[in-house]
Amino acid sequence: DQQVKQNSPSLSVQEGRISILNCDYTNSMFDYFLWYKKYPAEGPTFLISISSIKDKNEDGRFTVFLNKSAKHLSLHIVPSQPGDSAVYFCAAALSQGNLIFGKGTKLSVKP
Amino acid sequence: NAGVMQNPRHLVRRRGQEARLRCSPMKGHSHVYWYRQLPEEGLKFMVYLQKENIIDESGMPKERFSAEFPKEGPSILRIQQVVRGDSAAYFCASSPGGAYGYTFGSGTRLTVV
Numbered sequence: 001d002q003q004v005k006q007n008s009p010s011l012s013v014q015e016g017r018i019s020i021l022n023c024d025y026t027n028s029m030f031d032y033f034l035w036y037k038k039y040p041a042e043g044p045t046f047l048i049s050i051s052s053i054k055d056k057n058e059d060g061r062f063t064v065f066l067n068k069s070a071k072h073l074s075l076h077i078v079p080s081q082p083g084d085s086a087v088y089f090c091a092a093a094l095s096q097g098n099l100i101f102g103k104g105t106k107l108s109v110k111p
Numbered sequence: 112n113a114g115v116m117q118n119p120r121h122l123v124r125r126r127g128q129e130a131r132l133r134c135s136p137m138k139g140h141s142h143v144y145w146y147r148q149l150p151e152e153g154l155k156f157m158v159y160l161q162k163e164n165i166i167d168e169s170g171m172p173k174e175r176f177s178a179e180f181p182k183e184g185p186s187i188l189r190i191q192q193v194v195r196g197d198s199a200a201y202f203c204a205s206s207p208g209g210a211y212g213y214t215f216g217s218g219t220r221l222t223v224v
Contacts, residue, residue, distance in 0.1 A: 004153075032210050043115075043202055043215035044154070089153060093210035097142060098167060101153035 003027050004092050006102035013109050019077040021105050023090030026071065030092035034099065035064060035075045038087045047088075048075070080109045113137070115205050115216035116185075123222045130190040130197070132219045136205030140214070143186045145178060148200045148218075160186060193223045 005024045013019045021035075031052045036044035050057040050064045050073070057064050063076045077084055087106045091099040116135040124130050136143050141161055146154040159167040160180035171178070175193075180186040190197055202218045 006153075034210065034213070036215075041217075041220075043117075043217045045215070046213065049210075091154075097144065097206055097209040097213065098156045098159055098170075099144075099146075099154075099204075099210060099213070100156065101146075103151075103153040 004100045004102040006105050008105050010106040013080045015111050016079045019080045021075040021088050023073050025092050032093040034091045036089045082109050085109050117203050117216035121220050124193045132188040133185045134203030135185040140205035142206045143180050144204045145188050146202045195223050198223045
């Protein structure tokens with residue numbers, strides 16, 4: 001039973017446009033959400049996070065939106081750059097710090 | 112300030128052998144987490160440790176897998192009598208506490224032949 005779902009395995013976007021990556025979760029006890037970026041043969045790199053008491057967090061080109069009633073979060077990347085091409089993982093945290101990951105979305109940004 | 116260090120980066124074992132994966136957390140981090148990523152899958156939580164204590168091992172397979180984080184030295188994930196299905200990337204993460212400041216290592220890629 002997947003508690004964190006990323007329903008799009010891949011996404012292709014033109015350079016300069018917006019990339020929107022989506023994530024749904026089922027457990028209302030999650031209190032912290034994170035996005036990680038992963039290149040092949042490397043570990044996940046932290047990108048941005050949001051606490052369950054907020055609905056938006058912004059860091060440069062990256063913005064995460066949280067809709068608790070819909071149990072949905074999304075990552076917006078504006079403008080998208082070819083260097084953003086990677087697999088993006090959504091993760092949800094319980095209080096101890098164990099992270100529950102989605103299966104990832106492979107983003108390709110085309111020049 | 113070095114990040115989370117995992118070694119070896121690649122490990123090849125024959126079926127039935129033992130695999131030992133090491134993880135040195137970031138300086139100042141006392142919480143260590145191990146995750147496994149199977150091909151085409153997300154990362155799956157295995158075990159959470161603090162120094163000399165296993166806090167949560169709910170994600171560990173019941174047999175052949177064990178983990179420790181001794182008072183001195185790195186955290187060790189041990190897999191006894193490896194099988195082909197153990198082939199995966201194993202990632203270690205450390206944090207100063209909870210999900211804040213969570214940092215992953217580059218992983219150990221285990222191949223069982």
